[in-house]
Amino acid sequence: MTVTQEIKSRLDLVDVVQDAGVQLRKSGRNWAGFCPFHPNTKTPAFYIFPESQTWRCFGACAEGGDVFSFVMKKNGWDFKETLTELAKRAGVTLEDHRPRDKAHEAAEVRQAALLDAASHYFHQLLLHAPQAEAARRYVADRLLNDDTVATFRLGFALDSWDALRTHFSAQGYSEDELLAAGLLTENEERHRRYDRFRNRLIIPIRDSDGRVVGFGARTLDPDGIPKYLNSPQTALFDKGHLIFGLDTAKRHIREARQVVLVEGYMDVMQAWQHGYRNVVAQMGTSLTEAQLRLLQKLTKRFVLALDPDAAGAKATLRSLQLARETLDRDLDVTFDARGLVQLEGRLRADIRIVTLPEGQDPDKLIRTDPAAWPRLLAEARPVVDYIIRVVAAELPPGDAKAKSAAAAQVLPLIHDIAEPVERDHYLGVLSQALDVDIKALRAAETRLKKAGGKGQGRGAREQGQPPAASPRPATGDQPPPYDEPPPYWDDAPPGDFDAPRGAIGQPGSKIAGDLRRPPRLEENFLRQCLEYPGAIHHINRILSRQGEPEVSAADFERAEDRALLQVVLERAQPSGPEVATIEELCNSLDAVLAERVRSLMALPPSPGLKLDRLPDSLAQSVLDWRLEKIRKRISELKQLRASEHEPESAEELTRLYSDLLATSQPAMRRIHQAKDALSAQGRRRAESGAGRRAR
Numbered sequence: 001m002t003v004t005q006e007i008k009s010r011l012d013l014v015d016v017v018q019d020a021g022v023q024l025r026k027s028g029r030n031w032a033g034f035c036p037f038h039p040n041t042k043t044p045a046f047y048i049f050p051e052s053q054t055w056r057c058f059g060a061c062a063e064g065g066d067v068f069s070f071v072m073k074k075n076g077w078d079f080k081e082t083l084t085e086l087a088k089r090a091g092v093t094l095e096d097h098r099p100r101d102k103a104h105e106a107a108e109v110r111q112a113a114l115l116d117a118a119s120h121y122f123h124q125l126l127l128h129a130p131q132a133e134a135a136r137r138y139v140a141d142r143l144l145n146d147d148t149v150a151t152f153r154l155g156f157a158l159d160s161w162d163a164l165r166t167h168f169s170a171q172g173y174s175e176d177e178l179l180a181a182g183l184l185t186e187n188e189e190r191h192r193r194y195d196r197f198r199n200r201l202i203i204p205i206r207d208s209d210g211r212v213v214g215f216g217a218r219t220l221d222p223d224g225i226p227k228y229l230n231s232p233q234t235a236l237f238d239k240g241h242l243i244f245g246l247d248t249a250k251r252h253i254r255e256a257r258q259v260v261l262v263e264g265y266m267d268v269m270q271a272w273q274h275g276y277r278n279v280v281a282q283m284g285t286s287l288t289e290a291q292l293r294l295l296q297k298l299t300k301r302f303v304l305a306l307d308p309d310a311a312g313a314k315a316t317l318r319s320l321q322l323a324r325e326t327l328d329r330d331l332d333v334t335f336d337a338r339g340l341v342q343l344e345g346r347l348r349a350d351i352r353i354v355t356l357p358e359g360q361d362p363d364k365l366i367r368t369d370p371a372a373w374p375r376l377l378a379e380a381r382p383v384v385d386y387i388i389r390v391v392a393a394e395l396p397p398g399d400a401k402a403k404s405a406a407a408a409q410v411l412p413l414i415h416d417i418a419e420p421v422e423r424d425h426y427l428g429v430l431s432q433a434l435d436v437d438i439k440a441l442r443a444a445e446t447r448l449k450k451a452g453g454k455g456q457g458r459g460a461r462e463q464g465q466p467p468a469a470s471p472r473p474a475t476g477d478q479p480p481p482y483d484e485p486p487p488y489w490d491d492a493p494p495g496d497f498d499a500p501r502g503a504i505g506q507p508g509s510k511i512a513g514d515l516r517r518p519p520r521l522e523e524n525f526l527r528q529c530l531e532y533p534g535a536i537h538h539i540n541r542i543l544s545r546q547g548e549p550e551v552s553a554a555d556f557e558r559a560e561d562r563a564l565l566q567v568v569l570e571r572a573q574p575s576g577p578e579v580a581t582i583e584e585l586c587n588s589l590d591a592v593l594a595e596r597v598r599s600l601m602a603l604p605p606s607p608g609l610k611l612d613r614l615p616d617s618l619a620q621s622v623l624d625w626r627l628e629k630i631r632k633r634i635s636e637l638k639q640l641r642a643s644e645h646e647p648e649s650a651e652e653l654t655r656l657y658s659d660l661l662a663t664s665q666p667a668m669r670r671i672h673q674a675k676d677a678l679s680a681q682g683r684r685r686a687e688s689g690a691g692r693r694a695r
Contacts, residue, residue, distance in 0.1 A: 001207075002599075003092065003592050004068065004083070004560060009208065010090035012297055013053045013067045020074050024048065028643050029255055037061045037073060043652045047640065051251035058637050058656045062663075068559030079563035083592055095591060106602040108235045111181045113603075114173055115212040115236070118183055121167060122155025122202040122215075132156040134220050135201050142266060143367055148273045151248065152203065157217060159199035182214060182231035200229065203265045205237070205283070208294055210247040213237045216265055228265075230283075239283040241290045244268055252277035253298040260303045260377060261287065267305075267362035274370045279362070287340070292349070301350045303380045304340075305362055340383045341416045352380035384413050384426050392433035403434045407444060415448050521625040522556050525618055526564055527600045530582065533571040538615035543622065546674035551622055560596040567593070620678055627671050630664050 001009070014031055018024055024031040027047070035046035038060040045059030056064035063073070072082045087094050126132050126139075126149070135156040139149060148154075157164070164183055165175065175193055178184040185196040200217035207213050214231030231237045243261075245268040253259045256278040262268060264281060271279035282291055287304070295302065340351050354376055356365060366373050381389065391406045410430055417423045427445065431438035529536050540550040553562035567589070582601055586594040637660055641653040 002595055003087070003094065005209065007083075007086050007090045007092050008053060008067055009294070009297070010092065011067055011086065012050075013055060013070070014048055014050060016067050016089075017048060017055065017070060020071075022046070027646075027649055028640070029251060030640065032649070035059055035061055037063070043655050045656055047636075049636075050254055056633065056636060058633065058660055062633065063554060064633075065557060066559065069557075069562070072559060072562075079559055079593070080590060082559065083590075106598045107177075107180070109599040109602045110177065111234070111236060112211050112213070114168065114177060114181050114183070115214070117171070118164070118168070118181070119153050119155060119202075119204040119212045119215075121164070122157060122197075122204075123153045124155075125158060126154055126156035126202070129156065129158070131158055138201060138218075138220055142270075142363070143273075144269060145273060148269055151272065152245075152269055155202035155204070157195065157197035157200050157202050161194040161198070164195045164197075165193070180234060182234050182237060185232075196231075197229065205231070205242060205244055206247045207236075207242060208246045208250070211236070213242065216244075218265075240288040241294070242283045243291050243294055244281040244283060245272070246280050246294065248272065249278055249280050250298055253280075253295070257299055258301040258303060259295050259299050260305055262305050262362045264361065264363065267366075270363045270366045271373070274366050274373075276366065276373055296349065301352070303352045303354060303377055305354050305356060305377070341413050351383055353383055353386040354380040384410070384417065385429065387413060388426070388430050388433050395434070403436055406434060407436065407441060411441070411445055411448055415445055521621045521628075522558075522561060523600055523603060525551075525621055526561055526568065527603050528614060528618055529568045530564070530571075530585070530597060530600065532611070532614060533568060535615050535618060536568055536572045539619045539622065542615055542619040542678070543674075546677055547670065548623065548626075548674050555622065555626065560593060563593055564596060564600075616678060620675060623671050623675050623678075627668060627675075630668055630671075634660060634664055 014024065017031075017033075020036070022033050022036050024033040025044075030050065031048040032044040033046045034040045034044050035057045037057065040046070040059055043059075045061075046055065046057050048055045054064060054066055055070055063069075065073075067086065068079070068082055071077065071086060072079065075082075077085070084094065126135055139154065144154070165178060168178055168183070169175070175184060179186060179193060183196055184193045186193045197215065197217040199221070200219055203216040203218070204212045205214045205216055214234065214237035216231075217229045219225070219227055219229070230239070233239075244265055249259070249268075249272075258278060260271075260276075260279045262271070262279055262281050268279050268281045271277070280295075282288075292302065356362065356376065362373070365376070388410055391410055395402050395406060407430065414423055414426045414430065417426065423445075427438055427441050430436075431441055529539075536551065543550055551565065553565055556562045556565060567585075571585070582597065586597050589597065634657075637653065637657050641650065641657055644650045644653055
């Protein structure tokens with residue numbers, strides 16, 4: 001995650017805009033207000049889209065962007081000033097020198113592109129490869145429809161030791177890159193590298209921005225071990241900081257004002273398919289503070305739907321006590337109520353628990369009785385209330401020692417509650433549940449407070465701190481014995497482990513071309529101009545001759561790219577900074593812009609493009625993305641108008657839509673005319689060149 005991504009992940013654009021004095025009102029799932037950048041008092045033309053954390057003016061400004069571009073425009077700051085201020089607000093420390101980032105970030109950008117391409121590769125195999133028939137049957141048996149398969153981009157890994165390696169080696173990726181991305185695994189004793197995922201259903205795992213960062217792979221063999229094999233820890237894949245399904249669930253979490261956390265990939269997909277789209281899954285068995293903080297931006301209410309077989313009431317209580325008594329051991333606790341209570345206080349959140357009926361998990365429950373799901377969630381109880389009820393249900397009638405033990409188990413949880421009124425409330429609930437005088441419980445809670453809130457277990461007594469679940473060591477980095485290549489690997493003739501002829505991406509495949517995704521036009525433009533600084537002047541002259549404005553910061557979506565355009569213009573000046581290489585340029589920039597330059601330079605160059613045609617090609621590119629921006633603006637406003645149910649707002653949006661069409665259509669005609677003129681000039685030059693060669 002880049003510095004700017006981290007800052008944006010910690011801030012809510014709605015809060016930033018309102019703090020800047022802009023009055024907003026809820027409009028469907030978005031927010032609307034009068035644009036602060038131009039006279040706008042009749043029809044609110046300024047919209048914020050919380051799902052994407054972007055803003056757009058549909059009026060005279062015709063601009064938009066993210067939190068950085070808003071603050072820059074509102075305050076008249078440059079990128080560096082904005083970065084400093086937003087980092088302070090988000091609690092992100094900026095470092096002037098980040099040698100590790102400089103060394104690794106280009107590789108991380110390339111790794112993200114590789115993982116995205118791998119997800120398409122696996123997906124096409126699932127859809128079309130004959131070898132994926134069993135995987136397709138499995139998906140059908142789980143009643144997942146085509147839309148769900150496409151939304152989550154489910155895939156299939158061939159039952160081959162090197163099909164993926166062969167495919168991506170042909171795409172220019174090295175074995176080291178495939179290993180670093182977690183797509184290959186290595187047998188250190190044999191010094192052999194081979195495909196990590198084989199004959200498995202592949203589930204891409206995305207970060208909150210929608211980037212593929214790893215994979216979960218389910219075995220298709222009934223006796224297969226392990227049942228699920230995840231990507232190993234990589235530069236992009238960190239289980240403790242990821243939540244499965246969050247990228248598609250963000251909007252729905254905001255709308256429901258609640259997120260439901262489940263334990264499995266299939267649970268999330270089944271819930272999504274049935275319209276319950278605020279459901280996500282924690283990665284790993286222990287819920288981390290980093291995961292909750294990802295969700296905190298979207299909602300303050302969390303519901304944990306616990307599988308009865310994995311974390312039922314009795315197992316929950318046993319694991320809590322065991323955690324306290326064995327804190328110094330390497331123990332993975334599925335559910336730590338005390339940790340949740342502490343997180344609840346720190347995050348000022350509302351964390352609730354619901355246990356599914358015996359023999360059910362969310363996937364099965366929703367498949368068999370979809371209407372039962374919302375009823376079950378309505379029964380979710382706060383963590384402490386949940387534990388009290390479980391404890392009370394297990395009490396033998398009239399057993400004083402059992403009551404004392406139960407109170408000792410629950411009081412540390414009550415003690416950790418931040419709010420005094422809430423603490424007192426739960427003392428009353430516990431008093432009723434145990435049929436014990438509340439004064440006795442208050443006295444016990446006071447003794448606990450004087451003791452510093454220490455738990456009863458040995459580790460807690462010695463350390464004076466509440467217990468925390470120890471993270472499970474990463475698994476799957478080294479394959480178990482059954483996961484090794486067969487002993488005849490060394491003697492196998494070439495081709496024995498190749499993917500079948502005609503497989504996806506191999507010669508003869510009709511789908512190989514679909515696996516490549518070109519970089520965005522703006523990114524390619526900046527990359528070429530950074531490499532050939534003088535090109536920007538030629539491009540602007542070409543645009544001016546066609547009556548089009550020169551390239552400006554308003555043409556770019558990302559704040560870093562707007563800042564880099566200024567760098568490109570300065571570098572193209574005769575009196576500009578004397579930097580001969582990209583590395584020298586990076587050394588002259590601050591860490592964030594240097595990071596962006598390296599990521600852009602890691603993109604592949606445009607194939608087959610001649611240098612003398614570069615300005616014409618990039619001018620066409622500018623026109624293409626300007627056209628696309630206009631279309632996107634029209635499409636966004638059309639969708640807003642269609643989704644608005646309030647008559648007054650619908651009328652306002654209709655006026656905006658009419659005005660936008662009136663101004664956009666002439667602009668689009670001009671751009672098309674400029675594109676046609678440039679294409680005609682190119683054809684004439686090509687024909688002239690061909691004629692000269694013929695003579």
